[in-house]
Amino acid sequence: MTDPLQGRLHPVTPLRRSWAVFVAMASLAYSQRDLFSVGTSGTKGAIDISVWAACAIVAAFIGGVVSLFVAAWWHSHYSLEGDTLGYRSGLLFKVRRHCDLDHVQSVDIVRPFLGRLIGVCTLRVVMSGTTMTLSYLTLNQARTLKARILAEDTGEEKLYRVKAKDLVLALLLDIRTNIWSLTLVACGVLPYVLSGELLTLSTLIAFAPKVWRLSGKRLFVYTGWSVTRTAEGSYRTDYGMFDTQQYTYRDSRVASIEIHQPLLWRRLDWVKVKVAVAGAAAPGLLVPVCPRAVAEKLVIHILGPGAVPHPNEPIPVPLEARKVTPFHKALGYRLDNGYFTAWRGFFLRNVTTVAPVSRIQSVSVEQGPLQRRFALASVHAHMAGGNSVPADHRAKAESADLASHLYEHSMYCAVAKPGHRTGLADPGR
Amino acid sequence: MAHGIQPEPPFTLSGVELTRHPERSIRVSRIATAFGVLGITALLGALGAMVTSAIYLSVTKSRDWHDMLDWWDVRMTLMALLPAAFYAWRWNRIKAAWTFRGYHLDAEELYIRTGLLNRSLTVLAYARIQEVNVSSGPIQRRYRLATVTISSAAGREAIEDVDPQTAHDLRDRLTELARERRLPV
Numbered sequence: 001m002t003d004p005l006q007g008r009l010h011p012v013t014p015l016r017r018s019w020a021v022f023v024a025m026a027s028l029a030y031s032q033r034d035l036f037s038v039g040t041s042g043t044k045g046a047i048d049i050s051v052w053a054a055c056a057i058v059a060a061f062i063g064g065v066v067s068l069f070v071a072a073w074w075h076s077h078y079s080l081e082g083d084t085l086g087y088r089s090g091l092l093f094k095v096r097r098h099c100d101l102d103h104v105q106s107v108d109i110v111r112p113f114l115g116r117l118i119g120v121c122t123l124r125v126v127m128s129g130t131t132m133t134l135s136y137l138t139l140n141q142a143r144t145l146k147a148r149i150l151a152e153d154t155g156e157e158k159l160y161r162v163k164a165k166d167l168v169l170a171l172l173l174d175i176r177t178n179i180w181s182l183t184l185v186a187c188g189v190l191p192y193v194l195s196g197e198l199l200t201l202s203t204l205i206a207f208a209p210k211v212w213r214l215s216g217k218r219l220f221v222y223t224g225w226s227v228t229r230t231a232e233g234s235y236r237t238d239y240g241m242f243d244t245q246q247y248t249y250r251d252s253r254v255a256s257i258e259i260h261q262p263l264l265w266r267r268l269d270w271v272k273v274k275v276a277v278a279g280a281a282a283p284g285l286l287v288p289v290c291p292r293a294v295a296e297k298l299v300i301h302i303l304g305p306g307a308v309p310h311p312n313e314p315i316p317v318p319l320e321a322r323k324v325t326p327f328h329k330a331l332g333y334r335l336d337n338g339y340f341t342a343w344r345g346f347f348l349r350n351v352t353t354v355a356p357v358s359r360i361q362s363v364s365v366e367q368g369p370l371q372r373r374f375a376l377a378s379v380h381a382h383m384a385g386g387n388s389v390p391a392d393h394r395a396k397a398e399s400a401d402l403a404s405h406l407y408e409h410s411m412y413c414a415v416a417k418p419g420h421r422t423g424l425a426d427p428g429r
Numbered sequence: 430m431a432h433g434i435q436p437e438p439p440f441t442l443s444g445v446e447l448t449r450h451p452e453r454s455i456r457v458s459r460i461a462t463a464f465g466v467l468g469i470t471a472l473l474g475a476l477g478a479m480v481t482s483a484i485y486l487s488v489t490k491s492r493d494w495h496d497m498l499d500w501w502d503v504r505m506t507l508m509a510l511l512p513a514a515f516y517a518w519r520w521n522r523i524k525a526a527w528t529f530r531g532y533h534l535d536a537e538e539l540y541i542r543t544g545l546l547n548r549s550l551t552v553l554a555y556a557r558i559q560e561v562n563v564s565s566g567p568i569q570r571r572y573r574l575a576t577v578t579i580s581s582a583a584g585r586e587a588i589e590d591v592d593p594q595t596a597h598d599l600r601d602r603l604t605e606l607a608r609e610r611r612l613p614v
Contacts, residue, residue: 063587264585295496361557361581362551362552362553362554362557362581362583362586363551363552364549364552365439365440365550365551366547366548366549366550367439367440367547367549368546368547369546373546377439382581382584384582384583385582385583386584388583396438397438397439399439400439403550404552407552407554411537411556413556414556415612
């Protein structure tokens with residue numbers, strides 16, 4: 001049994017939420033400065049305050065604030081004892097949280113830009129369902145806590161690092177996103193072009209955040225992206241130019257991996273890798289841009305050997321499918337080695353999804369009215385977490401066959417190997 | 430069966446007929462569809478009124494709403510016939526949908542078949558079931574029906590409109606089967 005690890009959060013912690021109050025009070029005082037006159041008596045329409053009184057008020061105010069801060073800091077306290085991580089803080093509203101280390105899925109260190117300047121960071125402990133954040137801690141505290149929570153042997157293996165040059169080129173070539181942000185800008189500028197009124201440009205303000213998220217922000221967030229495999233078998237991404245962030249994917253919870261390829265990346269054979277995790281709503285980003293060979297290596301690394309058996313050989317859809325969809329050439333699927341791979345996509349983007357069949361929860365065959373006319377049906381494999389992997393527009397008999405195969409394989413694999421990969425099936429933390 | 434649907438593969442199970450829902454569930458579906466059609470009609474009507482008055486206000490100089498009434502043409506009443514026609518068409522198709530819908534408890538898995546325009550057949554292993562709920566809305570209660578909702582890690586499936594007694598039996602049966610066959614996660 002190791003001795004308990006405890007301490008206080010960083011002294012700047014109370015400032016985290018209260019700086020806005022100070023700014024508001026300062027601006028209020030500035031706007032109302034005519035109400036008082038300090039030292040000069042007899043000013044018209046103002047309340048006279050002598051110099052010593054003004055000094056006393058300011059001193060009392062500053063003293064009160066400082067003592068509140070000190071008290072708040074004194075009461076914010078974390079401790080790691082045995083198998084529980086505890087945290088308490090608050091003067092008026094007390095907060096006490098305890099979490100069991102058995103439920104911890106990942107621990108990340110997040111460093112916001114201003115925090116980096118003064119050397120503090122946030123520790124994010126992700127459990128199934130909730131997240132506990134400790135902010136702010138010094139970097140040393142955070143590292144010790146993280147090491148203790150994960151009880152890790154800190155052996156790490158850096159798998160891939162995105163080069164800044166590649167990233168800029170890739171973002172410029174991601175034509176779908178660029179068209180989308182240009183359309184948004186055009187929507188904002190159009191009223192101005194039509195009316196000539198300068199005021200109409202204010203509609204741009206509404207579109208600006210979305211455009212920023214689609215274009216500039218991605219560059220800042222994705223800069224310095226690297227993927228690291230940690231010793232206990234999870235995959236950690238570190239990224240960010242100003243706010244340095246981490247996100248960890250536990251490989252025992254990976255439901256499927258998506259490989260996206262925008263149109264203009266085909267020539268360079270670059271791809272983007274996304275990971276769907278059970279419990280998360282949308283697939284998260286694993287690598288923003290990398291060569292296809294690297295992506296396939298990553299997939300094999302995460303899902304196990306055999307996950308990329310025939311990367312370029314999808315079983316094509318029947319001829320009738322061309323009457324149902326213009327994108328029939330991109331469609332296809334493969335089911336072997338215990339992995340279900342589906343190809344889909346349209347003109348501007350191709351997506352390949354790889355899913356281990358043991359993670360399939362339910363299988364459904366679906367058929368719309370147009371498909372019925374041409375004797376087609378779609379098969380959907382529903383994964384844990386709510387995503388589904390579709391094999392669209394298959395012939396009727398083929399779809400029935402595929403559905404029953406998928407179902408049988410999923411049950412067989414789930415019974416045979418409880419964790420989806422032998423050797424890593426450690427249900428502990 | 431005048432308007433029935435004969436399920437074809439991929440929506441059939443070899444050697445098994447799926448259990449049908451009680452016939453009064455057709456009635457519940459018809460009432461639910463009527464409410465849906467009414468709601469959409471009201472929505473479209475309100476939108477139409479708004480668009481008309483906006484056009485009226487921008488096109489004409491007049492600000493008297495009596496003038497707007499002059500725009501009204503008796504033939505516009507025909508537009509109200511559109512939702513009515515749609516509902517008349519649905520009337521028989523809802524019955525056809527009932528002949529298609531069904532569920533089946535197999536040895537190791539549950540089959541649910543639903544839909545009419547967009548049809549689907551779902552397979553869910555008992556081992557994957559996490560939670561079984563029985564619920565029943567006001568219209569369903571009026572016709573003594575209930576819905577069984579089955580949750581797995583991937584989301585939820587529903588067996589809609591069954592007898593309350595059947596629903597309770599299904600719930601007990603499914604939870605028991607799930608407990609017996611639970612997979613090590």
